[in-house]
Amino acid sequence: MSLSKCHLTMILSRTSQYAIQAMIYVAMQPRDVVVLNRNIAQQLNVPAAYLAKVLQHLCKGNLLYSYRGRLGGFRLSDTAGKANLMQVLLLTEGPGFAEECLLGLKECSDETACPMHRRWKPIKQKIIDLLSSQTVEKLARAVQTGKYRLADLPGVVIGGGHS
Numbered sequence: 097m098s099l100s101k102c103h104l105t106m107i108l109s110r111t112s113q114y115a116i117q118a119m120i121y122v123a124m125q126p127r128d129v130v131v132l133n134r135n136i137a138q139q140l141n142v143p144a145a146y147l148a149k150v151l152q153h154l155c156k157g158n159l160l161y162s163y164r165g166r167l168g169g170f171r172l173s174d175t176a177g178k179a180n181l182m183q184v185l186l187l188t189e190g191p192g193f194a195e196e197c198l199l200g201l202k203e204c205s206d207e208t209a210c211p212m213h214r215r216w217k218p219i220k221q222k223i224i225d226l227l228s229s230q231t232v233e234k235l236a237r238a239v240q241t242g243k244y245r246l247a248d249l250p251g252v253v254i255g256g257g258h259s
Contacts, residue, residue: 181235
């Protein structure tokens with residue numbers, strides 16, 4: 097099993113990375129613009145077929161609206177801009193994302209701790225707090241300032257609502 101498919105606590109899968117990047121990209125578009133999957137994939141330099149599955153998952157989680165047909169594509173749901181990264185990760189990684197043992201034990205708690213539990217617990221809580229405080233809207237604004245980037249594409253400017 098590859099590391100990207102492993103459900104290690106607090107390490108983001110490729111699916112989660114794509115989901116977060118796509119949410120930020122869609123949030124950067126004008127509210128009424130519907131963005132094609134292939135355009136999102138091209139702008140983020142990610143595989144379009146895989147991204148389509150990720151986007152559908154975000155639709156099922158009520159973070160994106162999906163539109164079929166010639167003018168189809170995706171746009172943020174009415175509340176998605178206020179969604180935080182922890183909400184996105186709970187959709188992509190599953191409800192146990194913040195609960196799983198760092199060492200992968202089936203049962204790990206204060207009462208039945210693994211050797212890392214007591215040291216990992218406060219670090220994990222800080223990460224959860226950080227993810228919970230970062231909204232899609234806030235991250236989209238940060239990228240739009242030009243100070244931060246969203247894709248590993250040299251010379252590509254992300255923004256401008258092309259559908």
